Amino acid sequence: METDNPGKPSFFFGLMGTPYQSDLATSLFRMVQEALAQGHEVVVWTCGYGTMLTQRTLVRPPDMFEDGQGVAAHPTTAELVQSMFRSSRGHLKWFVCRYCMEERGAVHQIEEVSVKIPFTFQHYLNKADIPLVLGVKS
Amino acid sequence: MEYLLIETRSAWEGGDVHGFLELAVELARQGNRVDLFLLQNGVLLARKGADARMGDLAHAADVSLWADAFSLEQRSVSAPALHEAVRVGGMADLIRMLARPGCKPIWHS
Numbered sequence: 686m687e688t689d690n691p692g693k694p695s696f697f698f699g700l701m702g703t704p705y706q707s708d709l710a711t712s713l714f715r716m717v718q719e720a721l722a723q724g725h726e727v728v729v730w731t732c733g734y735g736t737m738l739t740q741r742t743l744v745r746p747p748d749m750f751e752d753g754q755g756v757a758a759h760p761t762t763a764e765l766v767q768s769m770f771r772s773s774r775g776h777l778k779w780f781v782c783r784y785c786m787e788e789r790g791a792v793h794q795i796e797e798v799s800v801k802i803p804f805t806f807q808h809y810l811n812k813a814d815i816p817l818v819l820g821v822k823s
Numbered sequence: 824m825e826y827l828l829i830e831t832r833s834a835w836e837g838g839d840v841h842g843f844l845e846l847a848v849e850l851a852r853q854g855n856r857v858d859l860f861l862l863q864n865g866v867l868l869a870r871k872g873a874d875a876r877m878g879d880l881a882h883a884a885d886v887s888l889w890a891d892a893f894s895l896e897q898r899s900v901s902a903p904a905l906h907e908a909v910r911v912g913g914m915a916d917l918i919r920m921l922a923r924p925g926c927k928p929i930w931h932s
Contacts, residue, residue: 696921707932708897715914716914716917723915815921815922815928820930
């Protein structure tokens with residue numbers, strides 16, 4: 686992968702598993718944030734239900750544990766991804782599998798991500814120095 | 824060879840968790856460097872007496888055992904409950920291990 690961080694290996698994180706079935710999405714966000722903080726280039730590829738993390742139509746349900754009137758106090762996953770883009774200094778790319786996205790009707794994506802045809806998965810996987818695929822597609 | 828095995832599941836979530844620990848034991852037995860990083864529900868394996876294979880790994884040469892601090896805290900597992908050989912770390916440690924030249928990572932979920 687082309688990088689302005691010579692000597693720093695690049696990461697590819699493929700999110701295959703259903704993100705809300707476990708702490709998978711949390712682990713992905715934590716790894717991406719830390720890899721960026723350590724100066725690595727990071728590519729994220731989401732498949733399956735992972736494509737729903739970056740929908741601009743996400744609505745956070747009211748948080749009844751918060752003081753006040755149950756107003757949603759925390760960001761959506763899409764807003765978290767946007768905040769990572771803002772602090773990434775251009776070192777983050779986030780790709781969404783078109784087939785998985787359309788199959789689930791998750792077609793309203795935030796503009797920071799790129800929608801890719803499934804066959805390019807291997808291209809980006811091979812380009813990265815450290816590829817890691819998380820979970821099994823479901 | 825250097826292997827970084829990342830376990831995200833507890834032993835109650837399927838028999839393949841035991842298989843993954845067996846893989847770690849076997850890789851170590853064959854003389855490889857093995858780092859086992861326990862994450863998410865996987866940190867439950869870090870508790871004393873949770874799994875005999877953790878004891879085998881603790882006594883093997885060139886093996887390090889890690890448990891993610893955030894996952895431990897989420898599950899209310901405190902340091903005294905952990906196997907003596909387990910080091911508590913975080914994402915900074917995991918990313919540094921992943922970025923090590925020649926490291927072969929395997930994610931299990």
